[in-house]
Amino acid sequence: EIVMTQSPATLSVSPGERATLSCRASQSVSSNLAWYQQKPGQAPRLLIHGASTRVTGIPARFSGSGSGTEFTLSISSLQSEDFAVYYCQQYNSWPPITFGQGTRLEIK
Amino acid sequence: QVQLQESGPGLVKPSETLSLSCTVSGDSISSNIYYWGWIRQPPGKGLEWIGSVYYVGSTYYNPSLRSRVTISIDTSKNLFSLKLSSVTAADTAAYYCARQARSNPWFDPWGQGALVTVAS
Numbered sequence: 209e210i211v212m213t214q215s216p217a218t219l220s221v222s223p224g225e226r227a228t229l230s231c232r233a234s235q236s237v238s239s240n241l242a243w244y245q246q247k248p249g250q251a252p253r254l255l256i257h258g259a260s261t262r263v264t265g266i267p268a269r270f271s272g273s274g275s276g277t278e279f280t281l282s283i284s285s286l287q288s289e290d291f292a293v294y295y296c297q298q299y300n301s302w303p304p305i306t307f308g309q310g311t312r313l314e315i316k
Numbered sequence: 317q318v319q320l321q322e323s324g325p326g327l328v329k330p331s332e333t334l335s336l337s338c339t340v341s342g343d344s345i346s347s348n349i350y351y352w353g354w355i356r357q358p359p360g361k362g363l364e365w366i367g368s369v370y371y372v373g374s375t376y377y378n379p380s381l382r383s384r385v386t387i388s389i390d391t392s393k394n395l396f397s398l399k400l401s402s403v404t405a406a407d408t409a410a411y412y413c414a415r416q417a418r419s420n421p422w423f424d425p426w427g428q429g430a431l432v433t434v435a436s
Contacts, residue, residue, distance in 0.1 A: 209379070240420070242422035242423075244363075244423075250428075251412055251426035251427065251428055251429050252363065252412075252423070252426055253426070254422060254423065254424040254425075257420060257422045257424075258420070263424070295362065295363055297363075297422065297423070299420065299421045299422055302376070302421065303365075303367075303376045303377060303378060303379065304365055304378040304379060304380070305353075305365040305368075305378075305421065306365070307362060307363040307364070307365070308362070309362045310362050310363075
């Protein structure tokens, strides 16, 4: 099973600043990585797949990078609606599909 | 626009079987380019993939739950279902259904989720 580890667990950033979230895989997942955003009381929403491809309708301030075992989700110029929990998910080797434990992005 | 909607009891007794259905609208569940999956999330915790089903009935399960999980598909009703047997309080969670592209099985879109509590 591929273990996904996200860091930090909680990230405090001021609106308008940049946030950088990390996701590490226990073995290479190539570029087969997705990022999700989850707000309280809502289902997760797909933001990025293929490590760096934004889903239609996702603002350009969201960007993903990385391959192999190290990945980053960056959010430039944070807006109030961006404060949420973010999860990474690998789909390179399954079953099982595995998620990271999440990073909570909170307002500083 | 495809939409998924979970349905089923919100309260299940310990040792019994949890049963949920996911009704799909706006897309055919018989499509050969998608899997249909279940994911759960205990209160305040992260996401756990439970399993997925293909339209011909092929299933893929999380090894951690395999002995207790059955996922089935009903193409005539355009829905797929989850059964989790011998539940305990640890199975209390929001259960989500979602669509997965067969070529790249990320999850999109998701249903709104169904909270299932295991308690006597």
